[in-house]
Amino acid sequence: MGIRIGDIEVVAPVFLAPMSGVTDLSFRKIVRKQGPELVFSEMIASREFLKTESLSVRKFNTNFVEDYPLAVQLAGWDPEDMALAAKINEDRGATFIDINMGCPAKKVVKRYAGSALMQDLNLAKKIIQSVIKAVNVPVTLKMRTGWNLDHRNAPELALIAEREGVQMITVHGRTRCQLYKGVADWPFIAQVKGAVKIPVIANGDIRTIYDAKECLELSKADGVMIGRGSYGRPWFLNQITKFLETGKIQEAPSLDEQKLVLIEHLDYMLTHYGFQDGAKLARKHIAWYTKGLPSSGEARQKIFATNSLSALITEVNDLYSIATEKMAA
Numbered sequence: 001m002g003i004r005i006g007d008i009e010v011v012a013p014v015f016l017a018p019m020s021g022v023t024d025l026s027f028r029k030i031v032r033k034q035g036p037e038l039v040f041s042e043m044i045a046s047r048e049f050l051k052t053e054s055l056s057v058r059k060f061n062t063n064f065v066e067d068y069p070l071a072v073q074l075a076g077w078d079p080e081d082m083a084l085a086a087k088i089n090e091d092r093g094a095t096f097i098d099i100n101m102g103c104p105a106k107k108v109v110k111r112y113a114g115s116a117l118m119q120d121l122n123l124a125k126k127i128i129q130s131v132i133k134a135v136n137v138p139v140t141l142k143m144r145t146g147w148n149l150d151h152r153n154a155p156e157l158a159l160i161a162e163r164e165g166v167q168m169i170t171v172h173g174r175t176r177c178q179l180y181k182g183v184a185d186w187p188f189i190a191q192v193k194g195a196v197k198i199p200v201i202a203n204g205d206i207r208t209i210y211d212a213k214e215c216l217e218l219s220k221a222d223g224v225m226i227g228r229g230s231y232g233r234p235w236f237l238n239q240i241t242k243f244l245e246t247g248k249i250q251e252a253p254s255l256d257e258q259k260l261v262l263i264e265h266l267d268y269m270l271t272h273y274g275f276q277d278g279a280k281l282a283r284k285h286i287a288w289y290t291k292g293l294p295s296s297g298e299a300r301q302k303i304f305a306t307n308s309l310s311a312l313i314t315e316v317n318d319l320y321s322i323a324t325e326k327m328a329a
Contacts, residue, residue, distance in 0.1 A: 003199040003222045005096065006138030006167045008069070012037050012241045013223025014212070015170075016230060017203060018073040018098065018142070019043075020105075026268035027285070028067060030261065031230065035238030038069050040225075043100050045113075046076035046085035064093025071096035071140060075103060077112040077123070079130035090135040097135055099128065099166075101143045101157070104176045115144050115176035121157060128164045138167040142203075145188050148177040152188065155195040162196040169196065170225050173204040180228075189219035201225050209243040216244075232288025234261060255327070259320040262289045263313055270309055279304075279312065290319060294326035 002011045016023060016031050018040035028039045064070060072094040076082045086097045101124060103114030110116075117124040132139050141161045146152030158169050171192050173184030184204030193200040202221035206212050207229040215224055230236050235253055242250045253261065265285060270278035283304055290296040299319035306312040 003168070005140065005199065008095065008138065010038055010223075012245070013199070013201065014237050014241045014244070015201060015223065015225040016040060016237060017225045017227035018071075018100070019227055020103075021281075021284075022231070024269075024272075024281075025067060026265060026272055027234070028070070029268055030265045031234040031237060033264075034235040035241060038071065038095075040071045040073050040098055043073050043075050043103060044085070045108075046074045046081040047078065049074075049085050049088075050081060068093070069095035071098045073098040073100050073142065074131075075100035075108060075113045076127070077117070079123075079126045082127050083130040083134035086131045086139075087134045090137050094137060096138050096140055096167075097131060098140045098142055098170075099131055101141060102170075102172050104144065104174075104179050109176065115147065118143060118153060118157060118176065119147050119151070121153070121160060124157060125160050125164065128161055128166060132165045139165065140168040140170070141166045142170040142172070144172050144174055144176050145185060146175050148175050151175075154188075155191045158192045158196050158200070162198050166198065168199045168201065170201040170203050171219075171221075173202065173219075184215075186215045186218040189221055193220045193222075199223065203227060206240075209240050209249065212240045212244065232285065232291060234265070255320060255324055258289065259316065262286070263316060265289075266312065266316070267309070270312075275307075275309065279306070286316075290323075293319065293323040295319070295322050 002009060003013045014036060016036055016039040020042045023042045031039060072089045074082055074085050100114055101117045108114035143154055143157055145154045152175060154171055161169060171189045173186050173189055186202060189202045199222040201223045202215050202219040203225040206215055206224055206226055212224050226237050239250045266282055269282045273281060286300060286303055296319060303312060303315040306315055
C-alpha cells in the first residue's frame, strides 16, 4: 500500500487535502493525533506570502519539527514568485512542496492561478520547472481533470509534470467548471495513472470508507486524498487507513470521545489565534462536529455567543450532555 515520493517512503497514502480556511495548524494537529502520516497545508498564495503578514499568512505559521511531515501547497501564476516561496518554505522545514493547479475559486483563477493553469500548459510547465529548480525537496502537483468537460487534459499535464521531475500527482475528479457540482469522475483518474509512472493520488467525493475502496479500484490510483469528508471527523482518515490495511471497520469514536476531540481542537485554535479570531474561525468546525446532534442548532448559538474559553467549553459540554441524554431516551 505504501508509496515513494522522491526518496521518502510513505507507508499509508491516505492524505489530508489542502483546504483553504480549514487545514490550518490546529486542524492538522488534531488530524495527526488520529493517525495520518502526511498532511498538506492549506493553499498559500505565493505573492501574498512574499509580501504580507496577513491573517491568511499567519494561519500558516507552524513548527516544522512538530508539524512533520508536511507538504506545503503553493498557488500562483508567476514562476519566480513560486520558486522563491518554495525555497523559503524548504528552508523553514517543508518536507514537500505541492503546486496548486486545481483550485477552482474565482478569485484564484481570475489571476490565472490554480486550475486556470490547465488552460496554459506552457506557463504550467514554466512554473513546475522554476519550483523544481529552486528546491531540493520533492515537488508534487495537484490538479483537476481539466478546465471543462471538453478540455480534460489532466493526462497531458501529468506527463509534462513527470518529465520535469514532479514526484507525485493528485487529481480531483472534476473539471474546474464543475466546481463541486456533480460527481467526481474516478474512472477518468485512471487515464492519468496510465500516462505516468510516478504515484497518482485520487481526490473527490470520498465520504465513507467504502468510497475510498471503490475510488481506488476505479481510479487505479496509488492512494487517496480526503477533503470535505474530514469535516468534523478528524478520525476519518485513520478509519480509511485501517479498513484498507485490514478490511475491518474501525468504529467512529463515542460521542463523549468526539466531544473531547472537539474541545482539544478548540484549545489549539484559541491558543494559536487568540480568543477573538480563534472563536470566529472555529465556528464552522463546531458546526461540522455537532451536525445532526439533538438540539445542536440552539446550542451552537449559545456557543458562538461566549466570550471566554471556559464558557465555550461549558456550553460544548452541555450540548453533548443533552445530545447523549436525548439519543439514549
